[in-house]
Amino acid sequence: MKYLLLFLMLCCSVNGNAQKYVLLIHGGAGSLTPGMVSPEREKAYRKGLQNALDAGGKVLKAGGTATDAVVAAIKVLEDDSLFNAGKGAVFTSEVKNELDASIMEGHTLKAGAVASVTTIKNPITAARAVMDKSPHVMMVRAGAEQFAKEKGCTIVDPSYFRTEEQYNSIMNIKADEKKDKELQNKKAYLRQPENRDFKYGTVGAVALDKYGNLAAGTSTGGMTNKSFGRVGDSPIIGAGTYANNKTCAISCTGWGEYFIRLVMAKSISDRMELAHMSLDKAAEEMMMHRLPELGGDGGMIGLDKDGNIVDYFNTPGMMRAYIKSNGETAVKMFKGE
Amino acid sequence: MKYLLLFLMLCCSVNGNAQKYVLLIHGGAGSLTPGMVSPEREKAYRKGLQNALDAGGKVLKAGGTATDAVVAAIKVLEDDSLFNAGKGAVFTSEVKNELDASIMEGHTLKAGAVASVTTIKNPITAARAVMDKSPHVMMVRAGAEQFAKEKGCTIVDPSYFRTEEQYNSIMNIKADEKKDKELQNKKAYLRQPENRDFKYGTVGAVALDKYGNLAAGTSTGGMTNKSFGRVGDSPIIGAGTYANNKTCAISCTGWGEYFIRLVMAKSISDRMELAHMSLDKAAEEMMMHRLPELGGDGGMIGLDKDGNIVDYFNTPGMMRAYIKSNGETAVKMFKGE
Numbered sequence: 001m002k003y004l005l006l007f008l009m010l011c012c013s014v015n016g017n018a019q020k021y022v023l024l025i026h027g028g029a030g031s032l033t034p035g036m037v038s039p040e041r042e043k044a045y046r047k048g049l050q051n052a053l054d055a056g057g058k059v060l061k062a063g064g065t066a067t068d069a070v071v072a073a074i075k076v077l078e079d080d081s082l083f084n085a086g087k088g089a090v091f092t093s094e095v096k097n098e099l100d101a102s103i104m105e106g107h108t109l110k111a112g113a114v115a116s117v118t119t120i121k122n123p124i125t126a127a128r129a130v131m132d133k134s135p136h137v138m139m140v141r142a143g144a145e146q147f148a149k150e151k152g153c154t155i156v157d158p159s160y161f162r163t164e165e166q167y168n169s170i171m172n173i174k175a176d177e178k179k180d181k182e183l184q185n186k187k188a189y190l191r192q193p194e195n196r197d198f199k200y201g202t203v204g205a206v207a208l209d210k211y212g213n214l215a216a217g218t219s220t221g222g223m224t225n226k227s228f229g230r231v232g233d234s235p236i237i238g239a240g241t242y243a244n245n246k247t248c249a250i251s252c253t254g255w256g257e258y259f260i261r262l263v264m265a266k267s268i269s270d271r272m273e274l275a276h277m278s279l280d281k282a283a284e285e286m287m288m289h290r291l292p293e294l295g296g297d298g299g300m301i302g303l304d305k306d307g308n309i310v311d312y313f314n315t316p317g318m319m320r321a322y323i324k325s326n327g328e329t330a331v332k333m334f335k336g337e
Numbered sequence: 338m339k340y341l342l343l344f345l346m347l348c349c350s351v352n353g354n355a356q357k358y359v360l361l362i363h364g365g366a367g368s369l370t371p372g373m374v375s376p377e378r379e380k381a382y383r384k385g386l387q388n389a390l391d392a393g394g395k396v397l398k399a400g401g402t403a404t405d406a407v408v409a410a411i412k413v414l415e416d417d418s419l420f421n422a423g424k425g426a427v428f429t430s431e432v433k434n435e436l437d438a439s440i441m442e443g444h445t446l447k448a449g450a451v452a453s454v455t456t457i458k459n460p461i462t463a464a465r466a467v468m469d470k471s472p473h474v475m476m477v478r479a480g481a482e483q484f485a486k487e488k489g490c491t492i493v494d495p496s497y498f499r500t501e502e503q504y505n506s507i508m509n510i511k512a513d514e515k516k517d518k519e520l521q522n523k524k525a526y527l528r529q530p531e532n533r534d535f536k537y538g539t540v541g542a543v544a545l546d547k548y549g550n551l552a553a554g555t556s557t558g559g560m561t562n563k564s565f566g567r568v569g570d571s572p573i574i575g576a577g578t579y580a581n582n583k584t585c586a587i588s589c590t591g592w593g594e595y596f597i598r599l600v601m602a603k604s605i606s607d608r609m610e611l612a613h614m615s616l617d618k619a620a621e622e623m624m625m626h627r628l629p630e631l632g633g634d635g636g637m638i639g640l641d642k643d644g645n646i647v648d649y650f651n652t653p654g655m656m657r658a659y660i661k662s663n664g665e666t667a668v669k670m671f672k673g674e
Contacts, residue, residue: 109598109631115452115568116477136567137594140453140477143566229480230473231452238575238600257474261446263575263603270607294446 084201089221204251232256254298421538426558569593591635
């Protein structure tokens, strides 16, 4: 009887682990605080996050891989014009949409990224194609677009990405630039696209699948008024995206230049691997100390190999949501939620 | 008398530290072993390295910054058609020259990079302009070229970078591709541009200046027959280039995809910062264990804040050279030199 009990406990434990999955997503960090947008708009943001969670969660529940779930969730956010990725991306200083995305798998350390692309409907699918179907990790602009097309990614006219809201946003900045020469300090403009609810509208996802594998992905339109050809942290493996089964999966959003200089995602992973910190402690140190010390801001989501999740942001708000195999789920926008 | 002696010792020590400088450069890692090339060609490689060392060393001796020295040394290697950076870069699969470069400063963690550019004579100067004169860290293709032009970098016709040797190299590969369909596995081609003395001809420099500041820079034409738009590790901060006054300055050369996936340069720095390894131990672990375990190859140079230098490569040879303020200097091409 004692042995039967032990056997059953062991089965449950193995099964429990094998069946465990987690999906955590974000829709950008920014200045949004309760009451700043209409209840309808807040509802739409939450609905958008829920839709992405549903898409990715379904994949994991059905036994799909973490990579599949990350792509499924991010595709929904790219297609939703409320988020600054895919359709609805912000405009560059040349009034164009340039998109970046990356993906990484924790069990193989395989990775793929595309940067500064203008015709790929879902940049995350192109990043995945680079990872799975090329010997390369990173491809940019026309070369990336040509490759994505060859591999079956949906190609659209650049006008597909345009939304009136984002177009008006860049036009207002352009008008202000003309009005006040002193304000032509690009840094100030990059930092303060005031008419954005979420100034860093990058989207991302991290997942742990039933097989114990981690994956992370990030997709973005970058920062409003960014220079033509500027690439932020989102397509940089180690900066905006990183996954390693030994440690964690990370996706960042924020003032990308600071995340690149800090090699943010890898720095968090290395704190776990080399200094034996928990994910929470490692992320807290990088996001709440190193990042503001250098002058940057933004947010991140992280998921460790045991299914623990964290989010940190030193902006007033960050859109994030998660679902776990045990049924636990939440959609959050504000601090303290 | 005792106090005078103490005072003098203090002066020497402060002065000694303050006057100390080191420059370490590389010209790529590859399959070259003694006797594989003509004595004339070997001499030309060594002379090229010496010229770069002279240019950078002069800057440091005169009290210039590590950043100035890194740029000075790399410019010489970019202008030398024997090295795969600037003039003499390898060709892409579309028979074009696409160049990447990056630079980072250890005391500010400021960084700049350009990728996939085709008209900037010295990509390292454009990377520096991005670092010093833009709010961005990374810019690609036409946007980077337009920015570099505005900031006074020399612009050339893409044909400037072409050398007959590299042109013949890509043409031979193209002919082989036609001849043998089975050999069309891109991975094999990327790995084996047999007619290159140094298959990974990236160049780089790391420096410690008299003020105790570190800097690192890398410049490359990438890999022969790389896909149009492919970006390797050279312009990726944390992968091919990293500098931090707390730890070290690193420049890598090799099969870039593996260096990106391992976030090579930052992984070495983090081993020093978080696991308290020496530069030598940290570099050895990443280059001689993690890199081959994943299937990659290449080399790196590193310099710590105390002026200790290392080079590691898991290829038969790597071109490297250094000069120190104490007069110590060497130019090396082969293993064991």
